[in-house]
Amino acid sequence: MSFDPLYLLHTQPDPQRLTAWAARHRLLDARGDLGYALHALLHAAFGEHAPQPFRYLDAEQGLLAYTQLSAVELAQLASLADPDAAAALGLGQTSRHGGMNVRPFPTQWATGHALGFEVRVRPIIREGKTGRERDAFLAAIEKVGDGELNRSEVYVQWLRDLLARQGGAELVDASVIRYQQLGVTRKGQKGGTDDVRHSRLVYGPDAVLTGQLHVTDPQAFAQLLAQGVGRHRAFGFGLLLLRPARG
Structure with missing residues (x-):
């Protein structure tokens, strides 16, 4: 039985850049949350391959998402992303917010596990x-x-x-x-x-x-x-x- 690969992506969005990017694209609402803004930001950075589902924990813990793209494939897409979107997501090895961390996630589980x-x-x-x-x-x-x-x-x-x-x-x-x-x-x-x-x-x-x-x-x-x-x-x-x- 074959299983598609699965990876867990972790990024540390920059709170100030994220807020500025979302405000510029009219994606912020004081009564709501960042879900739509992050949805749009992930698409701006990764296009049709935007990882989902995702969860934004908080400014300290960052964002987690499942994806079927490897670290190399995600890095290639990120390198083509709009610089403001990439910076808001905290992508890149030089980002003070931690860069992009991708690790393989298990896909084979025993029945009853x-x-x-x-x-x-x-x-x-x-x-x-x-x-x-x-x-x-x-x-x-x-x-x-x-x-x-x-x-x-x-x-x-x-x-x-x-x-x-x-x-x-x-x-x-x-x-x-x-x-x-x-x-x-x-x-x-x-x-x-x-x-x-x-x-x-x-x-x-x-x-x-x-x-x-x-x-x-x-x-x-x-x-x-x-x-x-x-x-x-x-x-x-x-x-x-x-x-x-x-x-």
């Missing part, structure tokens, strides 16, 4: 007729009533069901370690006389879950890592960070 994980997700569901996104907790309240539900338990069950649908892993246990309502910036469709895509802010749940899982299908699990978990994977959600399982 236990792993610890952490993942940032947007726990939403899409309504069938309208396609409108809704907070999974608010949708659950409509079915059973507010008094009988715990937000964390709803989000854990949402993740359990999602992994079952995407395939590759089974949730053993999990807990929510961070939650907030967050506005994320999205670009609308082009239209009107100026044919400009105007941004809009979409509010919804932003949750970080940690726990343990079991690999149920090695090939599907490798695909799950490469694709990410849930929706909005191109905007900073869905990257599975793995660690050894608890003893």
Whole structure:
């Protein structure tokens, strides 16, 4: 059985250059996060090969992303990138923010292998007729009533069901370690006389879950890592960070 290669990319974006670049391209919103700006910045640096899923941890820990391109291939793309975009991402060996670090990531896992994980997700569901996104907790309240539900338990069950649908892993246990309502910036469709895509802010749940899982299908699990978990994977959600399982 063959598996596509997978690499873990780490960069240390320069906070000041990142903010300036995002502001110049009108990608910042004081009420939202950096997800759309980083999505655009990765595309500016790597084109159609922009790594995703990704997760921006903070100014100290930087950005992590999965990619199927090697360090050599990524360096070749970065060398052709707009200098401002490359500097904002902290690329290059001379960057005071650490440069680009790329290491091979495992793609072959035994069935039943236990792993610890952490993942940032947007726990939403899409309504069938309208396609409108809704907070999974608010949708659950409509079915059973507010008094009988715990937000964390709803989000854990949402993740359990999602992994079952995407395939590759089974949730053993999990807990929510961070939650907030967050506005994320999205670009609308082009239209009107100026044919400009105007941004809009979409509010919804932003949750970080940690726990343990079991690999149920090695090939599907490798695909799950490469694709990410849930929706909005191109905007900073869905990257599975793995660690050894608890003893």
